[in-house]
Amino acid sequence: MLVLIPFGLVYQFVANKMFDIEFILGRMRYYTLLAIIPTLLTVGALVWFDLVGIQMNPARQTVFIFVVMFSVFYFKEVIDFKFRLKRFSEKFNYQDSIFKYTQLMRSVTSLQQVFKELKNTILDVLLVSKAYTFEIAPDHKVIYLDKQVKEPDWQLYEKEFENVTSEIGKIIEVNQGFLMKVGERGGSSYVLLCLSNINTPRLTRDEISWLKTLSFYTSVSMENVMQIEELMEHLKDLKQEGTNPIWLKKLMFAIEEKQRSDLARDLHDSVLQDLISLKRQCELFLADFKKDDDPCREEVQDKLVQMNEQMSDVISMTRETCHELRPQLLYDLGLVKALSKLVAQQQERVPFHIRLNTGRFTASLDLDSQLNLYRIIQEFLSNAVKHSQATEVLIMLISIQNKIVLHYEDDGVGFDQEKTNEHSMSMGLSGIKERVRALDGRLRIETSEGKGFKADIEMEL
Template sequence: MLFLGDYIFSAIVVSPFLLLIPLSLVYQFMSNKIYDIEFLIGRLKYYSFLAIIPTSIIITILGLLKHQEGEFYTIKITVFTYLIMLGVFYLKEIIDFRFRLKRFSEKFNYQDSIFKFTQMIRTFTSLNQVLLELKQAILDVLTVSQAHVLKVKNDGTISLLEGETEDYPWIPYEKEVSKVIAEIGKIIEVDRGFLIKIGERGGTSYVMLCLSMLNTPRLTRDEISWLETLAFYTSVSLENVLKIGELMEHLENVKKEGPNPAWLNKLMFAIEEKQRSDLARDLHDSVLQDMISLKHQSEMFLADFEKDKVCTSQIQQRLINMNEQMSNVIQTTRETCQELRPQLLYDLGLVKALSKLVAQHQESSSIRIRLNTERFSKVLDLDTQLNLYRIVQELLNNAVKHSKAHEILIMLVCIKEKVVLHYEDDGVGFDQDKLYQNKTGMGLSGIRERVRALDGNLEIKTAEGKGFRVIIEMEL
């Protein structure tokens, strides 16, 4: 009606479709997948405010030049001009973003040059590459014709970066060079340019000397801010290059030591001995004690049998008892082997292995355990499955030994791109402040380390007399 003077569709047809606007905005805001709503609204507010000024100027000029009578003429031309200006501002942002890495001229283009510089240096692996790229960025943006990278040692010795050809360009500015090395980003202006410290490595400071053919005006506030930002990025990049170099050198040394370096062999032997110790303790406390008891009963039975002190019914009863104990020994041995290597996990996967684990604990205890894995359908690698299995195993062992719980709930679900393991019991709980102390006997430190190995998040909620809850979230 505003632009054409007539309706295209009647209000009855259009009004239901108006509901799509708030519903779509709510969906976009909640999912945050199609658009970043907050960013778009912020940009719209910004450009809407900017468009007011040129629109007002244009409407004022049109009003002074020519006056046309007509219904809604001023309103129509104002709205039309305002929308055009809004579109021009938005189009300018798109063009700036598209061509930020391939502009025809980089002079005074501070923001985009920083973006280009950071995009380039993230792939560099040597100090010279980073410094030469910074040199080129300064030459492209500022009105300087020469840029030299100086290496200043602690004893005051100055030299050029490898690849520089000019001889001793710093000699007229030696006094200023000694002053600029105090801190990263410090700038000292000289007669034909400026000096700026751009990084430090070991006992060597790196200074950029920038000169022009003629005397240059003083640096503006924007130029100083831009140079300080570049110096900061360069310093961080040099630190990263240094760390990468040290790591590569260490790896080369490790490679020279042979297939397995000494420290790795030592670590592997320590882990092996720890596993041996745990296995020996488990066998000593369970299977070995039961076998000693059976041997003792057999010796007493044979002694009584030789003295004719037992009748047929007693023999039968003792054999029944011994048979039951041997069955228990066999069951204990199977459970120990299952804990050492859960074969069902390797054969049928995590869900089946957890179901079997829960069934075993329900048979050996009076705790009611509910396992919910209906919404779990992700395919995980074997290490991740094994870590999740061990976490549930440790939680159930803790519950049987310490919690005095009557009911346990375990849920393993997939929510979007996350795997969530939820454990909850109604046991006695314990003091949250003593969560990872060894004297609690809960083995939570091991669970925490496994979650860290999975790059997940661990949340534990408990209190004395209020049960125990564990929530583990892991990104896929």
């Protein structure tokens, strides 16, 4: 069995590459067919008229000329492929024109540009001399869109305009050209009218297939451009109103969390590792220094011990900062475990007692919602340290049926709610309100001077 393994691997490799081999062999047969006929004609002419003065028998002449012809055809196709976007468009060059058109569509930003590139492509390839764009309203009213160009006598094709709107890519031929539906929007259809100065022959099967492909590409490009235009208009309206939609707030907070995560990773991988290395070097130097007999040894030793302790504090603070920027426990074990660790860490350095109750929280939330709730509680605790002067803090996180309730309460100094704007800025409440909006929740605050601070947040699952 082991002997068959190498043969199996070789077979799989060859089988995966067979398509390329077949393609190459097919192209070689194609070039051979193209080269053999002109080779035979050239050799026959040379032998017949005895035009070659060098001593070369017909067999060698045939091989030499065949190789030259084969190489010419091969390199001609390679050059055509490489410069298909840089050369001038050619009549009836369907494949390259499609590729060129799709590349141009990547940079368009308006419907006018879409129609302009479509018309230029059709005029370059087909035997038509003019192209016009029209919009056909749901009530069959025809609206001419190319205001900068003289309006054609489209009334001659009024019946065809009504019939062409049934589907994208529908083509109806007329005496000097054709009509083609290239897109639609909200019940309105967009139609291209292509005309020639002379009576053009009927469209061939290849031309119809090419035009249908163009129309489908155009329809997709129009849809993308129109959605971008609608989005930009919506953002302008929101900017004028001065409010941001919930989806935009979620996106902004997601970007913020990504930046926090990147910063935490950079701190952990660079600064923290350098500090740990420096601390170890200091400990090794201190161990060696204790062995020396020097009258100033005790003084220097005390300074080294002090530096070592300071580095330990900096390492601890850096680790805590990394955790605050990116709470790894939340990513690994969820919100409840992350909150328990957050409260335990805060309890070690704050002057008040913190009670955390998450026993009735069993909801399953997405990562963004968990991060927002974590940041809200983090901000409440930060405000309590900076402003509340409290002795007791209570945090409750509960899930009831299809609702989540976060309750925060402290017995601190509180503030006057009539000065909400001033305190919102100083206490970070504006950031909490923005996160609550991103969660599509409701925030209720109860507080007054000297009577503590309460906040309830409710959000639907």
